[in-house]
Structures are given as C-alpha cells and as structure tokens.
Amino acid sequence: MAELQLLYRAAGRPAYRKVSDAIRDRHDMPDTVSHETVSAIIRGAVLPRWIKVECVVRQLAAMAVTRPDPEAEVRRFHLLWSSEDDRQRERDLTRSARQPTGSPAAHGLRRPIGEGLPPQGLFIGRHELLDRVGAELAVQLHMPIVLHGPAGMGKTHLAIEYAHRHRGDYDYIWWVPAEQFDATPAEMTRIADHLGVPRSRSVQQTVRTLLNRLESGTAGRWLIIFDNAGPAGEMAPFIPSSGGDVIVTTRDTAAWRGRGRLIDVDVFQRPESIELLRTRGHRISQSDAERLAEVLGDMPLALEQVAAMQSYTRTPAGEYLAHLESRAAAVLSQETAGYPETVASAFGLAYDRLRQESLGAARLLDMLSFLAAEPIPLALLRRAGGTRLPDPLGRIVDDQTELEAAVGRLGRFGLARVGDDAQRLQIHRLVQLIVRDALSESELRLARASAHRLISVANPGRPDDQVTWDLHSQLRRHVRVCGLVNSAEHAARAAVLDQIRYLTRSGDPHEAVNLAQEVLAIWSRSGAPVEQTYKARRGLVEALTEVGRYDEATVAADLLWQEIRDNPDFGPDHELAIDIAIRRGRLYRIFGRYRDALALEQDLRSRVRQSPGNEARFLHGRNNLAASYRQLGQFAEALELDRVVEQERRRSFGSTHNWTLLSGSNIARDLYGLGRYAEALETMERVLPQTRRELGARHDYVLLGNRTLAMAARKCGDLDRALAVSNENQKDCLSTYPDDHEAALASVMTYANTLCASGQFTKAWDLFTMIIYRYRRSFGVRNPLSLTACINLGIVLRAQGESNKAFQIDRQTLAVLRQTVGPRHPYTLAASLGLANDLAMLPGERESAAALLADTWHVMRQVRGAEHPETLACAVNYGLLDARDDRRIPALGESLSRLEEVLGAGHPLVSSLRQGQCGECDVEPPPT
Numbered sequence: 009m010a011e012l013q014l015l016y017r018a019a020g021r022p023a024y025r026k027v028s029d030a031i032r033d034r035h036d037m038p039d040t041v042s043h044e045t046v047s048a049i050i051r052g053a054v055l056p057r058w059i060k061v062e063c064v065v066r067q068l069a070a071m072a073v074t075r076p077d078p079e080a081e082v083r084r085f086h087l088l089w090s091s092e093d094d095r096q097r098e099r100d101l102t103r104s105a106r107q108p109t110g111s112p113a114a115h116g117l118r119r120p121i122g123e124g125l126p127p128q129g130l131f132i133g134r135h136e137l138l139d140r141v142g143a144e145l146a147v148q149l150h151m152p153i154v155l156h157g158p159a160g161m162g163k164t165h166l167a168i169e170y171a172h173r174h175r176g177d178y179d180y181i182w183w184v185p186a187e188q189f190d191a192t193p194a195e196m197t198r199i200a201d202h203l204g205v206p207r208s209r210s211v212q213q214t215v216r217t218l219l220n221r222l223e224s225g226t227a228g229r230w231l232i233i234f235d236n237a238g239p240a241g242e243m244a245p246f247i248p249s250s251g252g253d254v255i256v257t258t259r260d261t262a263a264w265r266g267r268g269r270l271i272d273v274d275v276f277q278r279p280e281s282i283e284l285l286r287t288r289g290h291r292i293s294q295s296d297a298e299r300l301a302e303v304l305g306d307m308p309l310a311l312e313q314v315a316a317m318q319s320y321t322r323t324p325a326g327e328y329l330a331h332l333e334s335r336a337a338a339v340l341s342q343e344t345a346g347y348p349e350t351v352a353s354a355f356g357l358a359y360d361r362l363r364q365e366s367l368g369a370a371r372l373l374d375m376l377s378f379l380a381a382e383p384i385p386l387a388l389l390r391r392a393g394g395t396r397l398p399d400p401l402g403r404i405v406d407d408q409t410e411l412e413a414a415v416g417r418l419g420r421f422g423l424a425r426v427g428d429d430a431q432r433l434q435i436h437r438l439v440q441l442i443v444r445d446a447l448s449e450s451e452l453r454l455a456r457a458s459a460h461r462l463i464s465v466a467n468p469g470r471p472d473d474q475v476t477w478d479l480h481s482q483l484r485r486h487v488r489v490c491g492l493v494n495s496a497e498h499a500a501r502a503a504v505l506d507q508i509r510y511l512t513r514s515g516d517p518h519e520a521v522n523l524a525q526e527v528l529a530i531w532s533r534s535g536a537p538v539e540q541t542y543k544a545r546r547g548l549v550e551a552l553t554e555v556g557r558y559d560e561a562t563v564a565a566d567l568l569w570q571e572i573r574d575n576p577d578f579g580p581d582h583e584l585a586i587d588i589a590i591r592r593g594r595l596y597r598i599f600g601r602y603r604d605a606l607a608l609e610q611d612l613r614s615r616v617r618q619s620p621g622n623e624a625r626f627l628h629g630r631n632n633l634a635a636s637y638r639q640l641g642q643f644a645e646a647l648e649l650d651r652v653v654e655q656e657r658r659r660s661f662g663s664t665h666n667w668t669l670l671s672g673s674n675i676a677r678d679l680y681g682l683g684r685y686a687e688a689l690e691t692m693e694r695v696l697p698q699t700r701r702e703l704g705a706r707h708d709y710v711l712l713g714n715r716t717l718a719m720a721a722r723k724c725g726d727l728d729r730a731l732a733v734s735n736e737n738q739k740d741c742l743s744t745y746p747d748d749h750e751a752a753l754a755s756v757m758t759y760a761n762t763l764c765a766s767g768q769f770t771k772a773w774d775l776f777t778m779i780i781y782r783y784r785r786s787f788g789v790r791n792p793l794s795l796t797a798c799i800n801l802g803i804v805l806r807a808q809g810e811s812n813k814a815f816q817i818d819r820q821t822l823a824v825l826r827q828t829v830g831p832r833h834p835y836t837l838a839a840s841l842g843l844a845n846d847l848a849m850l851p852g853e854r855e856s857a858a859a860l861l862a863d864t865w866h867v868m869r870q871v872r873g874a875e876h877p878e879t880l881a882c883a884v885n886y887g888l889l890d891a892r893d894d895r896r897i898p899a900l901g902e903s904l905s906r907l908e909e910v911l912g913a914g915h916p917l918v919s920s921l922r923q924g925q926c927g928e929c930d931v932e933p934p935p936t
Contacts, residue, residue, distance in 0.1 A: 009052040011088060012065075014291070015081070016050055019071035024050070030071075031063045039063055061089055077294060084287040087130055125183040125233075128172040130288060131165065133280035137273065141170050144269050145253045152234075152247055152254035154268035156261040158436060159358060159422035160309035160351060163257040163273045167233050170255070178253075179228030184246075186256075187236040192246055203227055215246060223251040231255070239420075240267035259422030274425070275306035275436075284308075288315035289325065296325035303329070305381060305437045310351045355442045358421040368400035369414035373423060373435070374455035375401060375462065377444050380485035381437035383427070386411060388482060391466045397458055459490040460500050467503035471510035472624060474666050474702070480510040493527050494534075501531075501540050508547035513666075515707045517554035524548035542572060542584050549591050554708070556749030558598055558786070565592045581615055586625065593632050597936040598750060600792040600828060602639045609633040623660045627653050627667070634674060638934040641834040641871065643681035650674045666709060669699040673713045677934050680720055681834070683876040683910070689720035711741050711751060712935050715758050719932050723877070725915040727766050734759040748786040750793065753779050754933060761800055761930045765916070769807045776801040792829055795821050796931040799835070802842045803928045811849035818843040832871050838929035840864040841882055845926045854889055861886040865897055880907040881917065881927030888924060 028043040039059045041049075049056055049064050065085045069078040144153050155163040171181050180202065184195045193211045200207065200218040208214045221227055230252040237243050237258045244267075247254055258264055276284070281301035285292050292300070292315075304310040318328045363370040376384065392405050404410045415433050418424035423443075425434045447455060463486050468479040487493075487507050492500050504527055511520035524547045531541055545568050552561035565588055572578045572585045579585065589612055596605035612629050616622070630653045637646035654671035661668055672695035679688035696713040703710055714737040722730035734755070741755035760775035776797055783794035798821045805814035822839040829835055841864055847857035861882060868879040880903050887900025898906070908918045921927055 011085070012050060012052075012068075015065065015068045015072060015076075018074050018076075019068040020073070022071060027064065027067050027071075031067050034067070037063050037066065055089075055092055058086065058089055061085060074291065074293075080283065080286055080294070083283060087132075087287055091128075091130065125171055125181055126164075126168050128168060130284075131169045132284040132287065133276065134162070134166055134169070137166055137271065138170055138173070140271055141166075141255070142174070144271070145255075148250075149269065150250045152256045152268040154264045154270045155255065155257045155273050156264060156270055157259070157273040157422075158419075158425050158439070159259055159355060160307045160436070160438070161273045161275060162308035164235055165308065166273060167235065167255050167257050171231060171233060174231075177229065178231045180230040182230070182232045184232060184234045185236065186234040186238065186243065186246075189238055189242050192234075192243070196246055199232070212245075219246075219248050222248040225251050227251065233257070239263035260420040261426060262416050262419055276301075276308055276311065278306060281306045281311055284311050285315050288312065288319060290319040290322050292318070292325040296329060299329055300325070307351070307436060307438055310438055313351055351438055352442055352445075355423065355439050356446065358423055359443055359446060362417060362421050362423060366414065366417055368404045368410070369417040371398075371401040371455070371458075372404055372411075372414050373418055373443055374447060374451065375458040376424075376433075376435050377440035378456050378459035378490045379435075379463075380489040381435060381440060382485060383432045383434045385482065386415065386431045386433070388466050389462070392462045397461060398454060401458060456490070459486075460492055460495045460497065463487060463490060463492055464495075464497060464499035464503050467499070467506055469502075469506055471506045471513055473661075477510065477514055480507065480514070483507065484511075488523070493523075493530050496534060496536075498537075498540075501536060505540065505543050505547060508544065508551065512547065512551045512554055515703070517551040520547065520551035521555055521557075524551055538575075538577075539584070542568065542578075546584060546588055546591070549588065553591060553594060553598075556746045556752075556786075558595060558750075561591075562595045562599070565595060583625065586612060586616060586629075590629060590632055593636065594936055597636060597639050599787060600790075602636060602792075602829065606633075606636040606640060609636050623656070624667075627656055627660070631667075631671065631674070634678075635934070635936065638674075638677060638681060639936070640829075641681070641832075643678050647675065647678035647682065650678055664698065664702050666699075666703055666707075669695055669702065670709050673699070673709065673716060676713075676716050676720065680716065680723070680932075681934065683872065683878065685720050685723035685877070685911075689717070689724050692717040692720060706740065706744055708751070711737065711744065711755070714740070715755050718758055718762065722762050722765055725912065725917070727762065727916065730762045731759075731766055734762045748782050750787075750936060753782055753786075753793070753797075754935070757797060757800065758932060761932065764800070764804050764807065764930065767807075769804050773801070773804045773808070776804060790824055790828055792825070792835055793933055795825055795828075795839070796835055796933050799839050799842055799929075799931050802839075802846070803930055806842075806845055806849065806926075806928075811846050815843070815846035815850060818846050832867055834872065835931055837864055837868050837871065838878070838931050841878070841885070841927075841929045845885065845928065848885075848889060848926065858886060858889045861889070862897060875906070875910060877907060877910055877917070878927075878929045880910065881921070881929065884921050885926050888921075888926060 023043075024046040025043040027046045028041055031037050032040050039062075041060050041063045045056060045060055046064055049061060062082055062085075065081055066078050069076050069081040141153055141155075155166055157163055171183075175181060182199050182202075184192065184199075186192050186195075193215060196215045196218060197207065197211060200214055200221075203218070203221060205214065205218050205221055208217065222230065231254075232248070232252070233255045234243060234247070235257050237256050237260075239260055240263050243256070247256075256264070256268060261270070264270060275281075278298070278301055281304075282294065282297040285297040285300055286294070289297075300314060301311070304314060314328070318325065323331075359370070359373070362373065389405055389411060390408065396402065397405055404414050415424070415426055418433060418435075419426035423435070423439055425436075427433065444452065444455075463483055466479070466483060468476040470476050471480060483503070484507065487504060493504055495501065504523070508520050508524050508527070511517065511523065524544055527544045528541070528548065531544065536544075545564065549561050549565045549568065552558075552564065569585065569588050569592060572582060572588065573580045589608060593605045593608045593612070596602070596608065609629065609632050613633060616626050616629050630649055634646040634649040634653065637643070637649065650671055654668065654675060657665065657668040657671055672691065676688045676691035676695065679685075679691060692713060696710070696717055699707075699713055700710050714733055718730045718734035718737060721727075721733060738752075738755040738759040741749075741752045745752040756775055756779050760772045760779070763769075763772040763775070780794060780797045780801060783791065783797050787793050798817050802814040802818045802821070805811070805817070818839060822836065822843050825833065825836040825839050840860060844857045844860040844864060847853040847860065865879065865882045865886060868876065868882055872879050883897050883903040884900060884907065886897050887903055904918065904921060907921070908915070911918055917927060
C-alpha cells in the first residue's frame, strides 16, 4: 500500500472517478474498475482481485510525472500483491486447521510441515532454473539435486522459492542448515522427532534409523534441503538414498561432481537484475537500474542488498550509484533489516578462511583480483611459469598440480567459479573489490605487480599474425583493467603496444584509439623510451585512419614522419619510418593525392628489400602500390602486382590468412576496373565466404568484399541480388563506421547506384545528395570522392528528365576532375560521357555531344581498352546520335553486338541501349 500511495502521488493524486473513467476509455485494459473500487484499492481497505489492481496500476503509471514503464510497474505490483495474497491464504489455512476435526473446513486437509523453512521473500525470475529443478526431481535417479555456484548467486533463495511453490506436493519439508558440519546431526534428530523416530543413545544411530524410515517410503512424501553444504563425502551419511527428494545448495562444485545432479546457479540475466532493482528499490529508473546492475555484476545478493538499502534510505538512485562507484566496499558492508548477511561479510569471511588454509591460493586470488572479471584459462596462468613471481605464488604457478589444487580451493570457498573441466576460473568483480579492500599497501603493490608480470609474459606478440589473435583476445580486457599502461617494465609496454596493433588489425580501431591516447598521456609523464613512444604514436595514426578521423591522422603521421626521419638514431630507412610512410600513402589516396601516393609507394619499393623476416612489410608495400595503381585507374598494373602479392602471401602465411584473403578481394576489384565483371563476381564468390568464416561478418575486409560483390552483381545484370547485398552492406557499414567514414559513404554510393540501375531514381537522388554533402564536409569539394558522387547524381537527374541541372553539375565536375586527376583518368572519362549525354538531351547541342563522345571514345579506347563495356557504351551513344563525323568509331550495330558478347544476352544495359536509351558510366571508387 505504501508503494501504491507513492505511485498515486506521482500521478498527481487524481480523483478516483477520473482514474475509473480513464480505465474505461482505454482499449488495452483487462477489465473496468468502478470509482468506489479505485477508492478502496488506493485507501487499502481491501485486497481486491489482481485484475482490478492491474488496471489501477497501469492507469496511475500512465499519469505519473516520473513516466515509469507500465509493464515493469505491473510486474512489480503483481509480486507485492501475490506476496500479500499468499499471506492471507496462509492465515485462512491456519484458521481452518484449528477448527474441530469433524468440521467441513478441516476435513481432508493435509498441511505440510516446513520445519525450519525460511519464509518466502520477494523472488525475481529464475523460471528456467525452477523448471529444471522440478524436471530433475521428477526423474527418480536417487541422487540429490545440487544447486552449486559461488557465494551470492541466490542458491538458497532458489531452494526456498521451490519449496514454497511446491509445498502442496509434499507431506513434509525440512530445511537443514549444513554449513557447520558438526551441527548437522542435531538438525537430523529434529526431523526424527517430527516423524516419531525414537532417539538412541548415539546420535549416529538415531540418524541411521531416521534414514531407514525415510528410505522405506512409509514417511509420506518429503523434501529435505541441505543448505550451504560442504563436501559430498562429509554429507553422505545424512542424505537418504531413496524415498523422497533431496536438494543441496553448495559452493563446493568440485566435491559434488559425480555425487549429485548439478545445476549451475549463476548471476542474474540483466533483465532480471533490472526488475529486482526497480521492484525492491525506491523509484529507480530503467537507466539507473542498468548502471547499478553493471556495477554489481548482476550478483543477486548484491542486488538485493543495494536495493534494500536504497529503498530504506530513500537515497536517489543516481546519488546512490555515485557512492557505490566511489566506495563500493563500504557500501556493500552496510546491513539492512531483513538482510543480515552483506556481500562484504560473506566474501570477507571466506577470504580469511582461505588465507588460513593456503597463503599461496590467497596470493593467487590477490593477483586475479587485479584482472578483468571474466573467465581466465589456467593455460594463461601456466604461461607465467618460471617468471620469478614472488613465492608462494611463484611455486603454485610453476607446478601444475599445485595450481589446480589452489584453483580448487578458490572454488570450494565460493570465491571463484571453476569450469567443469577445472581448466578455467572466474572471479566476480565484487569479490575482487572486497579482496583488494582487505589488502595492505604492500600487498596491493605485490598483487598488482604480479598481475602485470602475468599479462606481460602471456603476451604472444606478433599482432599482425592472425594465429595470435585468440591469445590477444584473452588478454584484451585484462590489459586495461590491471592498469598495464602504468607499468614501467619494457615487457609490459611491449604488451600494450601489441594490444593497440591487434585491436586495429582485428577490427576494433575505436578501442585502439582510446588505448593509444591513454598510453601516450601516461608515457609522456613517465618518460617512456623514445622508440616505444614512436610505436604508440604509429599505432594511434593507424587507428585514427581506420575510424575515419583522417585530418587528425594526417597531422599525426606527418609530424611523426618528420621526427623519425630527423632523429639520427632512426632515419628514413628505419622500419618505423617505413611503416609510417606506408600509412601516409594511404592518407594521400584518401584525400585524392593519387600521384603523390604513387611516388611515395615507388620510393618505398626501392627502400624495402625482400628478406627473411621482412616478408610482411615487403608485401604490404607492394599491396599499397597496387592500391595506388587502382586509384589512378591503372587496373592492369594493379592486377599484375596483386596476383604476385596474393601468391607470395599464400606461400608465406597460408591461404586462410587475412592478408591473403584481402589480396584475393583486391584481384576482384582489379578485374572489376578492367570491365571483366563476371570474373570479378566469380572471384568474390570464392573469396568472400572464406573471409567471413575467418574474420567474422563485421570485419573491414568482409564489409569491403560485400560491396565489391554487389558492384559486380549489378554490372553482370543481376539487379535483385545487387540490391539485396548492397542494401544490407550499407546498413552494416553505417552501423560499424562513423557516418563520414570513406567505407560507410562508399557503401551508400554503391546502394544508390544499384537503386538507380533498378529504376528507383527518387531514393537514389536522396542518397546521392546526402553523401555529396558528407563527402564535401569530410574531404573537400575538389576531392575525387566528392566529384564521383556528383557524376552519379548526374545520371539520376538525367533519368528524371532534369538535363539542365545535370548539365550544370557535370560541366563543373568535369572541369575540376581534369585539373585534379587529369584528362585520362577513368573518373574524368565517366564525367565526360555524362556531360555528353546531357548535351544530347539539350536543344541544339547534338553536334557538341557527338564531338565530346568522339573525343571520349578515343581516350577510353587507349586507357580502358576497346573491349571495355564503358568504351563500347560510349561508341553506342555516339551511334545513337546518328553522327558519322568520325568513321573510326564502330557503327551502332557493331558496337551493340560486341557489347552483348561481352556482357551477355539479355543484359539490362544492352536491352536499354537497343531501345534507344543512352548508356551511362556510374562510378565506384576503389577502397584506399
């Protein structure tokens, strides 16, 4: 009722009739509610049917100024209502049981005895676990159900909830606290007393007699719950082998393996955490609940404690969250009525016992408390063997048997979750926090240094090698969490640098930027060696380029290049200088400086020699030289070089290496540029599935490959496939890259070109106008990328009959392209053909159009080849004008027949040309 009053006040205390009328007018209400019932509900005069309460809660939630989620409010109040309903039923049953035996109300009533069973509290979620417990108990295997997991996961609450929900299925339910082994016999004698089993002089004999009675089947239906039990061997003398049901809750997973039917009780699912916080806490919003659940790692005990304390103190959730993030250990030590065991006390006691039993295991936990709270393979720990970790930790890590024994202790004390194969363990973040809070300053320094040494030694190096990525992935979060960037050790800094490069190479350059910037800020204050600082700056340049922050990357690359070149200890031939020069070449290509990029790549070709151990850098340089050839439209030269690079990469790194697969995609792009569309499509169909399997669906190489596949499919005339692939690809790219990233804009360009080819001109126009704006904003008005988008927009405008607008755009675009990339570049030729098509549509400009087409055809024939589809389309356009001024251009019929041979019969372009429509040259800039 208190919570309902709060909701009523949040709704502005509306009149009861207003609430009733609003409920009646809504179509999503399960029932109507009179204003008298609304009054009774809000005043707490009665406990009405739930359907009436639900209507009132839904309406008050809709009126509340706090705008709570109505569905969450309904769930929250249903739990409160159900709890009160259960209590009323309990009272009614108790009154009935007290009536005379012959009375109708008492006739046939069998009340189960819940000896020691804790009361049923507020319970959230866990539906699958409850169902699984029931399903397992339904199968009579005469083995106990074992709810296992670290402390704080809600094993006890799960058992309590199951017992209460199924109390009608049993004649007797007994709850046995089993944490103190010595107290268990006394608990069992109480059960014997309830069943009338006579006590013997020996407690052990009384227990044996009790077990015989339970196993005989004469004691009715019973359930015994042993809570927080120790090892299975200790508990075996107290567990009946048949006759009823047994549930055990324990932290000691390993000791019960093979001795019971194990059910793993882990942290809450995030929606369950949020529901508990919003139900139990005081006005916790959805966003605050999500943040609290994240900080608490979805641990049920912590969630219960925090929600109870926040509700009791009425502290605003945001303020409470700030306290929790700044001093969580202190907050988690606070006791609340109804929650005598706190997170800190539960784990603090277990940690103290661990230190008493094994200091080495405690030191292992100390070290792991500085790593990320995620599964850690024992193989990772074993890699640190022989690295002079301080004893007794060093002895444990060096000895596999000792290590496994220490891990077993962590699991037994409930301080870690140990995998089924005992080869993987996980420490919850709150356990880590409590352990760190218990350490002295010297112990903190020792544990942190041990964590740094562990990660440094486990670093596999070679982040360019795809084989090492799994190991780098295992270290990824640990590097940040343990503060490895603060270490002054050379090996630690090398591990950080490798992590930056791995993140960039594996497809997470945003994280690489963040890590590199953090590293440079810290190392600049600590005086890191020059070479390591140079490498961090190189990593930042690479990552900035990959995330599309090209201006920043260019400034950083130029400055770093100058410093390395002028440093007498390095110079222009140093490997770092060469690496940064390669990166500058790509930035030149991005900003349309194709000739500068080619000159730089050719200079690097003379500097980098092929030698053992240098294959990667040598082939990377050749790969970039081919990229410069593609940007200049020299696709034949690019194809020749890419084929050599692909063969060498296959030989050096294998056919499934990411660089080998990239070279395969580059070959397809070269074939596309040469007009060999069917070969390009076939190549991508071969390379792309393998690339996707090796690198994942969102890797850069896969996204670029999907775009190339869509381009080739469109040029082969398969417009349906091209539309589907290009649409999906542009969605993936826009969700992966920033809006102004070259790859994102290029993917939209490909989709817009496909829409245009499919006759969807309005949608294509919308997209082209958008990307032109973004290209110009990011790269400038005169950048070839901006100009190619203008060429494609001209095609759309002509298709819509806007020849004057297209003419104005194409004339200016052609003029700028002639200045920036030259008159023989494919972009310039495509713009020239587009302008000629504009002229052909304008009154009195047919002769000008024919002259421009003739000039364009002659250059196309020299640059693109006589058999290139665009050269043939240019000849067809000239023939459609019926101009025979230049007899060297093939006749219309001859050009159409040859184009049909190249593209295939029934190709959409050939069909449109035969109907008298002009051929167009849309543009698809190659990746940089």
